[in-house]
Amino acid sequence: MNEKQRQRIVDKHKDSYTRFGYHPHALYWSGRDIQEMRFKVLAEIGIQAGDAVLDVGCGFGDFKSWCESDACPINYTGVDVSPDILSEARQRHADASFYEGDVFDMSFEHQSFDWVILSGALNEQLHDDSCYAKSVIGQIYKLCRKGVAFNMLDARFLKAHDLHSLMPEYILAYCQDLCAECELHDDYLKNDFSIYMYRT
Numbered sequence: 001m002n003e004k005q006r007q008r009i010v011d012k013h014k015d016s017y018t019r020f021g022y023h024p025h026a027l028y029w030s031g032r033d034i035q036e037m038r039f040k041v042l043a044e045i046g047i048q049a050g051d052a053v054l055d056v057g058c059g060f061g062d063f064k065s066w067c068e069s070d071a072c073p074i075n076y077t078g079v080d081v082s083p084d085i086l087s088e089a090r091q092r093h094a095d096a097s098f099y100e101g102d103v104f105d106m107s108f109e110h111q112s113f114d115w116v117i118l119s120g121a122l123n124e125q126l127h128d129d130s131c132y133a134k135s136v137i138g139q140i141y142k143l144c145r146k147g148v149a150f151n152m153l154d155a156r157f158l159k160a161h162d163l164h165s166l167m168p169e170y171i172l173a174y175c176q177d178l179c180a181e182c183e184l185h186d187d188y189l190k191n192d193f194s195i196y197m198y199r200t
């Protein structure tokens with residue numbers, strides 16, 4: 001991701017946050033139900049109470065709240081490129097750690113977190129043949145002790161000039177080169193799929 005692309009993401013979230021405030025629309029989700037459906041699939045990789053979870057593209061830290069509402073409090077760290085979105089996240093979650101930037105700006109040690117999750121942060125169209133998305137997946141896999149769960153938009157059902165969507169089988173094959181135990185889940189929303197990568 002180059003500086004111009006990153007600034008575009010920062011600017012669009014500044015605009016959306018100014019317009020919608022604390023609301024899923026500020027994160028470009030159509031509603032809370034859709035956001036939480038994605039959370040449920042990611043959490044089902046096996047996240048348990050007390051686990052250390054890194055959330056890449058964390059938005060408002062809503063995954064933490066959702067886990068708490070499901071009686072599964074976690075030790076939560078969030079990373080996001082948008083300072084505007086992060087300012088709200090910090091106000092809402094005094095007991096979590098938040099860092100501004102992308103995952104390559106961070107100096108986390110390998111295997112620092114039980115789980116790394118990512119929901120919606122690879123949906124930006126960067127016109128780079130998915131190179132950035134693949135490098136993020138490789139990087140977050142290095143950071144986990146137990147596994148990674150992320151979602152992407154499904155190119156079989158969604159193609160838009162400003163959104164990055166991919167064929168699930170393509171990215172699954174990429175993940176299988178990195179990790180012996182991967183699972184594809186594509187039965188929860190038409191436009192979306194999730195991949196689990198377990199450290200074995």
Ligand SMILES: C[S@@+](CC[C@H](N)C(=O)[O-])C[C@H]1O[C@@H](n2cnc3c(N)ncnc32)[C@H](O)[C@@H]1O
Pocket residue numbers: 001009013027028029035056057058059060061062063079080081082085101102103118119120121122123124
């Ligand atoms: C669709 S929103 C989802 C937010 C959160 N994961 C959720 O589901 O509530 C995507 C978020 O990822 C952030 N983002 C986009 N690209 C990113 C990147 N490369 N690294 C870190 N954050 C990114 C955006 O600023 C935004 O807050």
